[in-house]
Amino acid sequence: MSAVKPDYTRALDWKHGRVDMSYGSGGRAMAQLISDLFAAEFDNPYLAQGNDGAVLPPANGRLVMSCDSHVVSPLFFAGGDIGCLSVHGTINDVAMMGAQPLYLAASFILEEGFPLADLKRIVESMAKASREAGVPIVTGDTKVVEQGKGDGVFITTTGVGVLREDVTLSGNMARPGDRILLSGAIGDHGMAVLSQREGLTFDAPIVSDTAALHGLVAAMLDSGAALRCLRDPTRGGLATTLNEIAKQSGVGMMLQESAIAVNQPVAAACEFLGLDPLYVANEGKLIAICAPQDAERLLTAMRAHPLGAESSIIGEVVADAHGFVQMTTRLGGRRVVDWLAGEQLPRIC
Amino acid sequence: MKYVDEFRDGELAKNIAANIAREASSNRSYRLMEFCGGHTHAISRYGLADLLPASVRMIHGPGCPVCVLPIGRVDQAIRLAREHDVILCSYGDTLRVPASDNLSLMRAKAAGADVRMIYSTQDALKIARDNPAREVVFLAIGFETTTPPTAVAVKQAAAEGLGNFSILCNHVLTPAAMHAILAVEGGVALDGFVGPAHVSTVIGSQPYEVFARDYGKPVVIAGFEPLDVMQAILMLVRQINDGRSVVENEFTRAVTREGNRKAQALVDECFSLRDSFEWRGLGSVPHSALKLRPEFAAFDAEAKFGVGYVAVPDNKACECAAILRGQKRPQECRIFGTVCTPTNPVGSCMVSSEGACAAYYSYGRFREENT
Numbered sequence: 167m168s169a170v171k172p173d174y175t176r177a178l179d180w181k182h183g184r185v186d187m188s189y190g191s192g193g194r195a196m197a198q199l200i201s202d203l204f205a206a207e208f209d210n211p212y213l214a215q216g217n218d219g220a221v222l223p224p225a226n227g228r229l230v231m232s233c234d235s236h237v238v239s240p241l242f243f244a245g246g247d248i249g250c251l252s253v254h255g256t257i258n259d260v261a262m263m264g265a266q267p268l269y270l271a272a273s274f275i276l277e278e279g280f281p282l283a284d285l286k287r288i289v290e291s292m293a294k295a296s297r298e299a300g301v302p303i304v305t306g307d308t309k310v311v312e313q314g315k316g317d318g319v320f321i322t323t324t325g326v327g328v329l330r331e332d333v334t335l336s337g338n339m340a341r342p343g344d345r346i347l348l349s350g351a352i353g354d355h356g357m358a359v360l361s362q363r364e365g366l367t368f369d370a371p372i373v374s375d376t377a378a379l380h381g382l383v384a385a386m387l388d389s390g391a392a393l394r395c396l397r398d399p400t401r402g403g404l405a406t407t408l409n410e411i412a413k414q415s416g417v418g419m420m421l422q423e424s425a426i427a428v429n430q431p432v433a434a435a436c437e438f439l440g441l442d443p444l445y446v447a448n449e450g451k452l453i454a455i456c457a458p459q460d461a462e463r464l465l466t467a468m469r470a471h472p473l474g475a476e477s478s479i480i481g482e483v484v485a486d487a488h489g490f491v492q493m494t495t496r497l498g499g500r501r502v503v504d505w506l507a508g509e510q511l512p513r514i515c
Numbered sequence: 516m517k518y519v520d521e522f523r524d525g526e527l528a529k530n531i532a533a534n535i536a537r538e539a540s541s542n543r544s545y546r547l548m549e550f551c552g553g554h555t556h557a558i559s560r561y562g563l564a565d566l567l568p569a570s571v572r573m574i575h576g577p578g579c580p581v582c583v584l585p586i587g588r589v590d591q592a593i594r595l596a597r598e599h600d601v602i603l604c605s606y607g608d609t610l611r612v613p614a615s616d617n618l619s620l621m622r623a624k625a626a627g628a629d630v631r632m633i634y635s636t637q638d639a640l641k642i643a644r645d646n647p648a649r650e651v652v653f654l655a656i657g658f659e660t661t662t663p664p665t666a667v668a669v670k671q672a673a674a675e676g677l678g679n680f681s682i683l684c685n686h687v688l689t690p691a692a693m694h695a696i697l698a699v700e701g702g703v704a705l706d707g708f709v710g711p712a713h714v715s716t717v718i719g720s721q722p723y724e725v726f727a728r729d730y731g732k733p734v735v736i737a738g739f740e741p742l743d744v745m746q747a748i749l750m751l752v753r754q755i756n757d758g759r760s761v762v763e764n765e766f767t768r769a770v771t772r773e774g775n776r777k778a779q780a781l782v783d784e785c786f787s788l789r790d791s792f793e794w795r796g797l798g799s800v801p802h803s804a805l806k807l808r809p810e811f812a813a814f815d816a817e818a819k820f821g822v823g824y825v826a827v828p829d830n831k832a833c834e835c836a837a838i839l840r841g842q843k844r845p846q847e848c849r850i851f852g853t854v855c856t857p858t859n860p861v862g863s864c865m866v867s868s869e870g871a872c873a874a875y876y877s878y879g880r881f882r883e884e885n886t
Contacts, residue, residue, distance in 0.1 A: 364634065424525075437519060442560075497528040497741050499562020501878040504857075 178202055183282035190276070190310030203286060204306060207293035212269070212304035220304035222269060225328040232259035233324040241288065241318055243362045245354075245374030246449075248321055249291030254378045254449060255400070256325040257299055261380035262396045262452065264335040264387060265327030270296060272306040272323050277316035288319065299378040301325070327380075333387060337414035339394035344483040345461035346419060347454040349382065349468055350375070350476040351427040352404050356446035357435045366438075370431040377450030382473045389467035391460035397453045405444040405503045407453055408491045418486025421493040421503065425480045445506045455483065522740030523561070531745040532566040539752045545571045547751055548841050549709040550693065552579030552869025553739040559878035561741040571748060574841035575871030577692055577796060578711060580657040581608045582839065582863045582870045585795045586827040588685050589614035591817075592654045595683065596620070596628035599820050602646060603630045604639040605654035606661075608867040613860055615827055620654075636668035643672070643680035652816045655682045660713040662686045662805065663778040666785040669807065669814050681816040684806055687792065689714050690722045691803035695794070696840055697730045705841060707751040709744065710736035712766055719774025720764050727760045738766040785811055793826055795863050796839030835862035838871050845875040852876055 178198060188195035205213060212220040236252040246254075253270065260267040272292065276285065296303050303323075354375040361372055383396060395415075399407035404426070412419050428436075428443045436443045450473065456464050461479055468474035481493075491503045539545060549555055555575045558564060564573065577583050589612050596603040603620065610621040610632055624630035629649075633639050636653060643651035655665045665682060672680040689711055697703060710723055715736045723734040733754035737747030747765045754760060764770055785808060792804030807815045816822070829835060833855070834848035845851050845864070855861035857873050864872035 495560070495562045496523060496525045497561045497563065497566065498525055498532075499565035501560060501562045504877040 178282060180282055180286055185276045185278060185280040185282065185285065185310055187278055187310055187312070190308060196308065199308065203289055204308070207289045208296065208303040208306075209293075210302040210304065212302060213306075220269070222304065225268065227331060228329040230260050230263045230265035230327045230329050231324065232256060232263070233322060234259055235320065235322040237317065237320050238359060239317060240359070240362050241284065243374055244358045244371055246376040247288055247291050248319065249288035250295035251376050251449060252321040252323045253292050253295035253299065253301070253303075254376050256323040257301055257378040257380055258398045258449075258452075260325040260327035261378075261383040262335070262398055263327070263329065264333040264383065264393070264396065265329040266384065267299070267301045267325050267327040267380050269326045270301055270303045270323050272303050272321060274306070274308045275316055275320040276308065276310045277318050278310055278313040280318050285319065288321075292321075295378065299380065301378075301380075330387070335393055335395050337395050337397065337411045338416075340411055340415035340417050340455045340483045341394070342417055342483055342485040343458050344394055344455050345458055345479050346408070346421070346481040346483065347456065347461065347465060347468065348404065348426065348478060348480045349379075349452045349454075349474040350450075351429045351432070352399070352448055352451060353428055353432040353436060353443035353446035355449040356403065357432045357441075359447075360439070361435055366435065368431050368435055372429075372431045372435060375448055375450035377473055379450065379452055379473060382452065382468065382471045385467050385471045385474075386454065386464060389463055391464035391467070392457035393464070394455040394457070399448050399451060399453055401447050402506045403443070403445040403447055404453065405442075405491065406506050408503065409489075409505045411453075411455065412489045412491050415483070416487075416489065418484045418489055419481055419491040420484050421481035421491065423493050423495045425478045427476055427478065444503060458482075519740065522738065522742045524742065527742055528566060528745055531742065531749055535571065535745070535749050535752055536568045538749070538756060539568050539570050540756065541568070541570050543570065544706075545752055545755055546574055546704055546706045546841075547571065547709060547748060548574045548576045548696075548705050548707075549744070550576040550578040550689065551709075551711045551714070551739075552582065552867065553712055554709055554737065554744055555579070555871055555874045556869045557739055557741050557744050559874040562878070563741055563744060564879070566745065567748065571752065574705065575838070575845075575874070576696070576708075576841060577794070577839040578658065578689065578714075579864070579867050579869040579871075580661070580687070581612050581867045582835070583687065583692070583794045583796060584609070584612055584656055584685060584863060585793045586614055586829065587793070587825050589620065590827060591822050591824060592620060592652075592683055593618055593623045593628070594822050595652050595816060595820055596623055596630055599650065599822075601629070601650040601652045601816075601820075602642055603628065603652050603654060604633045604642060605630075605656070606634075607632050609654060609656055611860065611866050612863055613866070636664045640668055640671060640677065640680060643677050647679060650679050650681070653680070653682045654685070656685045658687060658689050658711070658714050659717045659782075662782050662786070663717065663775075666781045669785050669811055670781075672814055673811065678813070681814045681819050682807070683816040684786070686786065686805040687794065688803050688805070689718070690725075691800055692794065692797060693723070693726055695797045695800045695803065697726065697732065699840070703841065705732060706755055707733040707735070707760075709747045709751070710734045710762070712737060712739045712743070712769070715766065715770040715774065717775050717778050720762050720770055720772050721774070723762045727762050731760045733760045733763070735763045736766050736770050738769065784808075793824075795829065796836040798836075830861050833862035835864045835872075838864055845872040848872070
């Protein structure tokens with residue numbers, strides 16, 4: 167982000183102002199938006215360099231890089247908004263590789279007419295999430311598209327992290343006998359967004375679990391447990407993520423339904439809408455696959471961290487040429503927990 | 516939720532399963548059709564087949580509304596959306612039903628048609644109110660459960676003078692389908708029915724009495740929770756063992772013999788019987804579906820836009836017909852799990868999670884592979 171410093175004749179109208187095409191033109195309006203909003207909120211020495219890119223110090227180890235686009239609707243939901251989500255999402259993608267996230271880049275596509283007040287709220291939320299995570303946003307970009315060509319705001323973030331020498335995690339490393347751990351109750355984020363979108367209200371509000379998981383991951387790595395793979399079960403939920411790992415590793419899985427926690431309001435909302443929480447998105451949970459002898463040690467480390475207090479061992483990796491993820495149900499029967507097909511649509515009768 | 520959890524209790528399920536295992540004779544088979552997709556879903560999702568002895572076999576019936584919708588009916592809706600520029604609204608699962616030319620409503624939407632997924636008929640009315648310059652058509656599908664809300668919407672539209680709203684009526688009748696299944700020459704390989712849950716809350720248990728009396732098939736109406744289904748199976752086993760065939764009601768917390776009189780009257784006020792209606796899998800079944808009464812002709816999309824029904828034969832390899840009749844199991848279809856999957860459904864039984872094939876594919880395939 168370049169930071170030209172002209173004397174603006176008028177401050178931005180944070181109350182009633184709206185994004186217009188000039189904010190993406192490269193001219194004075196854009197420079198003002200960058201300096202008064204992005205640079206002011208994200209404030210850090212790398213961004214303050216004010217160049218087309220950030221010059222960063224050498225990193226001590228292999229680099230991990232990941233990017234994630236965010237198009238959530240509605241932009242604001244119980245427990246978060248597109249801003250903090252875009253920070254957490256990419257930090258988590260880097261963290262799932264076992265890396266310590268170091269820097270973020272953020273790219274905004276704004277729709278003409280978008281209220282500046284909402285943009286400010288989103289950027290403040292990003293800045294707060296980035297500060298709390300200790301991962302600065304060091305560079306970025308802004309574009310504006312005509313009204314009707316976007317949906318308010320889309321945010322793409324890219325993260326860079328550094329990997330410890332002794333850590334290699336991959337979806338193809340699960341082996342029969344390995345244990346499958348989950349860091350808490352599932353379905354909170356998806357149902358928080360969906361109930362807001364559909365205007366559904368429940369007795370107990372459903373709050374998104376959006377959170378940066380790199381602290382939890384660091385604690386897990388420090389436990390010394392032989393970790394094979396970490397994943398955050400976002401879109402497609404727990405079921406889809408486990409199927410991805412099973413496919414990559416050429417193994418099957420056997421889960422215990424009774425070990426998978428679902429918060430009561432989420433369970434009720436899923437029941438109401440005919441959804442299966444196994445397929446609902448999370449933004450603050452992770453799945454870990456680890457060697458059987460280390461499972462208890464890993465579980466203890468996870469439970470000692472605030473974001474993993476409700477962790478549990480939910481199942482085991484098994485040999486299965488077909489790569490089926492199966493589950494023993496609460497009733498004692500067995501079912502396949504398949505890939506999600508299409509969108510998860512409510513049942514109709 | 517507490518209310519629901521009680522019907523999913525693992526210990527109770529084990530007790531019922533033990534009773535079924537003790538009482539079911541190993542010298543005979545108990546071929547039980549669960550009519551409703553909701554039951555199929557519960558059996559698959561909770562793995563109930565694992566709790567049943569080998570002599571008890573569940574056969575998935577045709578009670579999944581999108582599964583019985585023939586290709587020609589979806590084509591009609593797509594034609595309305597593409598050629599008449601209407602806003603076409605329907606329930607979620609309907610959007611994925613395969614139609615002609617490799618289309619579905621969802622694919623038509625991707626190609627530019629204005630197709631919208633709704634959760635209730637009230638959503639469709641709202642879209643009509645919000646878009647007075649556009650025609651809004653609700654693709655109305657389903658059994659007796661979803662018919663009363665459609666009737667409410669039509670009456671509301673009439674009262675409001677909502678001239679841009681109409682429905683494409685595909686509401687079908689459960690007892691007519693049960694007749695069609697049972698009235699096969701040479702008889703059917705069925706020993707009893709797990710009767711519908713939600714449908715029965717509307718029509719009551721009385722309409723099934725004819726099947727117990729005239730066809731000698733016991734019917735036990737059951738709720739959609741796993742313990743409901745297990746208990747109904749036990750009740751069917753007992754009837755069969757005793758040589759009885761009556762209608763019993765396991766779902767007494769919601770179903771009476773008479774059903775919901777108010778809903779019945781509302782449906783009767785708006786709809787009359789079609790002479791015949793084509794079902795996927797069952798073919799043309801007389802008096803098996805509803806159409807709007809002449810008083811409500813202004814809200815009948817078929818008449819309003821002049822889109823007639825053109826029957827389209829099902830894919831030749833597709834065994835949906837035999838599966839819906841309980842004559843074949845999903846895995847006996849040549850294209851099951853290969854050409855036809857939930858991602859690319861060929862037959863409609865693969866579309867909804869309540870469809871026999873999709874439920875089997877998603878929840879039960881391991882039985883095939885591991886045995």
